[in-house]
Amino acid sequence: LSESGVPQLVQPMIWDYAADIDVESKVQLIEKYRRCGFTKVWLASAFKGATGANQSLTPIGHHLRNQLQWLQVASRSPADVLEGIALTGWQRYDHFSVLCELLPVAIPSLAVCLQALKHGGYSEKVKDNVEKLLGMSNLEIDTFTR
Numbered sequence: 001l002s003e004s005g006v007p008q009l010v011q012p013m014i015w016d017y018a019a020d021i022d023v024e025s026k027v028q029l030i031e032k033y034r035r036c037g038f039t040k041v042w043l044a045s046a047f048k049g050a051t052g053a054n055q056s057l058t059p060i061g062h063h064l065r066n067q068l069q070w071l072q073v074a075s076r077s078p079a080d081v082l083e084g085i086a087l088t089g090w091q092r093y094d095h096f097s098v099l100c101e102l103l104p105v106a107i108p109s110l111a112v113c114l115q116a117l118k119h120g121g122y123s124e125k126v127k128d129n130v131e132k133l134l135g136m137s138n139l140e141i142d143t144f145t146r
Helices: 023-035 060-075 103-119 124-134
Strands: 013-015 041-048 082-089
Touching: 013 023, 023 041, 023 060, 041 060, 041 103, 060 082, 060 103, 082 103, 103 124
Parallel strands: 013 041, 041 082
Antiparallel strands: none
């Protein structure tokens, strides 16, 4: 792979939307890409649309845990190799499926995920920021927000 010249042309993106990412294997994968000559690697998480084709409401806690796991991967990886994180929001599983988790119901999850990534974790301060930004009195992470 390193002799092919591909690492000078592209930057790989490592995708995983699980709430329980195997952090160590992702760190090893980044190192493997680096040994192959890739100087930059992207990470990809999700704030919605990755928990079921029939999902109507967004499970914020799942997506928050996904961001926190990626932050662990980032903290254990060389800073100069990580180009960024793509925070994805899927709306259907394939072109023949119905839409799932429309954007309006996922906005609290988007806000929580962005704030967690911005602040390097989740805390009462992050929760307060999201509540203030969205005009919510009580943001629930592990139940569905009304």
